[in-house]
Amino acid sequence: MSTGDDVSAHGGEPPDMSESEHLLPTNGAELVPAKDCDANAGHCSREDSGRGAGEDDFSRSTGMGVFTSSGIIMVAIVFTLTMPYALAQTGLLGGVMFLVLGPLLMLYMNVTLGKCWVILMETWPQKYSQRRVRRPFPEIGKEAAGRSWEIAVRMSLAFTNMGTGVVMLLVAASLSQVLVPERFSDRAWASFWGAILLVPICAGNMMDSWLLRYLGAPSTLLSSFGLLAALVMSRLSTENTVHGHGHGAPFLSPTNSTLLYSSVNVSMLSEHSRTEPEMAGGTTVSFSSDPHLLVNRVGHAPITFGSFWLGTSTIIFAFASASQVVTIQHDMSKPSRLPHALAIAYVTAILLCLATGVLGVETFGTLSNPNILLNVQCQQSHAIQIVAKATAVAQIIFNLFGALAGLIIFTQEAEEVLDLPLTKINFRHILVRISSLLVALGIGLAVPAFNKYASLIGSSTMTMNHFLFPPFFYYRLMAATGRPLHRAEIAVFLIVFGFGIMCGLAGTYSAAHSLISEKHANPC
Known part of the structure; x- marks a missing residue:
């Protein structure tokens, strides 16, 4: 998300070359490897280097290291809050399998995208290696x-960034209900946080500010581990109650699948639970008329086509990072070490999401809310509520930074x-930025x-960015530069491409249908 000057793919006229040299392209349509390195043209061949794509490190004296880069990638992909909901939608077994397979394929495609940039x-x-490039991913597509x-x-x-801004703004609004239950609606909170974001969006780019660097990453880790701690405490509280050692905590009976909350206001959970008549897998929910006794009767119906793909799309949204990966690689001191940073970030995120998702489903079953902290907040233990509120604060900070980053990148585009002009802000910039925020707020x-939008963005644009664009671009670049592409690699790319098309079509249909049928569609 660098804001440096744009770099055109081919500046000026191509220089004259001898007949023995191959001319590299000027239209981005076909690449022919050069025999020698021409400093004036900026073309350089790796024919005799013995290295494949992605193996040249282009080392610099300055730049980010592996662990710093992995931390920034973690900020982009850690979205543990919705994991219990996603696993409840897909079924625990299917969800866990997809939660491992999907992100690993995304990791591999991000590595592939990094190789494209090295080419x-x-x-x-x-x-591309000696100047700052504002939009590396589109440049890869162009070449x-x-x-x-x-x-x-x-x-x-652009659609991804706008959608991310909408999702994270709504997540911050939902998390505010944990801090101040029942005082204001999600719409009121979204409007409040939108007004808060108005000043930094109009002020300009905050991607390189100290606020994002020193508050974004810590809030990500604190919110993730805080949520995990809250779920562990809720699980222990549930087990104690089941065995008759506690009072006031939720009771989960394995025989009749009845989840009972004591001294909980019915309107609080029902307002923020899923708005469909059925929960994940066709589960129905009924509430008692006693405002101090909430009984949810859970029927474990088979997972439906729609619920499964909604859950998988949510997982894709949680791990999406393609728009940042190449920019991060461009700023690394050794760009060829991007796979190491990606591996650290993705493996850590997978473990965090697995722990959070499985704990949430095991504790709250198919009643897991898209904002799992609303389930945790129903616990009567003061210690659990304190942890939940502290986690909500860290999550709000994280999501506001995410919404701000997404909207700023959208406004720049x-x-x-x-x-x-990029260097001077005038009233037209302010008008564009305010308009972008109002559009995001209106959609929200x-x-x-937020779970509806997360599924829609995850199954559409994020699926294209991770499963469709990288293998296609890499194949084109490798073929055009005369680099060998192994059959096994082509087979993997075809599998990933087919996987992406399947996830995209099924997930987008399910998400769009769910969004259109949303019962709270009237903003008034």
């Missing part, structure tokens, strides 16, 4: 398949489309259900 740095070192694919990537990233207020 660009090898081919045009003066343009691999032409201008139309650059536009496709830019549009996909809009400003560039409108040909506004229309249907204040």
Whole structure:
């Protein structure tokens, strides 16, 4: 998310070359490897280096290391709050399998995307390795398949960033209910946090500010481990109650699947539970008329087609990072070490999400709320409630930074489309930024259900960014530069591509149908 000057793929006229040299492209449609390195043209061949794509480290004296890079990637992909809900939607076994397989495939595709960037740095070192590039991902699409694919990537990233802003703004609103239960609606909280974000969005880019660096990463870790601690305490409290050693905690009976909360206001949980008549897998919920006794009767119906793909799309949303990966790689001191940073970040995130998701489902079953802290908040233990509130504060900070980052990147893209100057802010910049925030807020207020938008974005643009674009671009770049591509690699790419198409079509249909049928669609 660098804000440096744009770098065009090919500046100026191509230089004259001798007949023995191969001319590298000027239109991005087809690449032919050069025999020698031409400093003036910025073209450099790796034909005799003995290294494959992604193996040249392009080391710099300055830049981020592996652990710093992995920490930034963690900020982008850790979204543990919805994991119990996602696993409840897919079924525990299917959800756990997808929670491992899906992110590992995304990790592999991010590594592939990094290799694409290294190919660009090898081919045009003066343009891509020695200068700051504002939009590396679209540049990869341009060099691999032409201008139309650059536009496709830019549009996909724009919708992704706007959707991320909407989701995280609504998550912050939902988390506010944990701090101040029943005082204000989700719409009121979303409007409040939107007004708070108005000032930093109008002020400009905060991606490099000390606030994002020194509060974004700590809030991510605190919120993740705080949520895990709250779920562990809830699980222990439940087990104690089942064995008759505690009072006032939720009681989960394995024989009649009845979840009982004592001294809980019915309206609090029912308002923030899923708005569909059925819960995950067709589970129905009934409430007692006693405001101090909430009884949810859980029927464990089979997981439906729609619920499964809604859950998998939520998982994809939680681990999406393609729009940041190449930018992070570009800023690393050794770009070839991106796979190490990705492995650390993804393995850590998978473990955190597995622990959070399994604990949440085992404790609250199919009643797991998209905001699992609303379930935890129903516990009568003061210690659990304190941990839940502290976790909610850290989660709110994390999600506000995420919403701010997504909206700022979206506004930068809009400003560039409108040909506004990058170095000086005027009233037109302010108008674009306020308009972008109002659009995001309007979308969120229309249907204040962040899980619906997360599933829609995860199954559509994020699926394209992770499962469709990287293998296609890598194949084009490798073939065009004359680099060998093994059959096994091609087979893996075809499997990933097919997996992405399946997730995209099924998930987008299920998410769109769920969003359209949302019962709270009237913002008034």
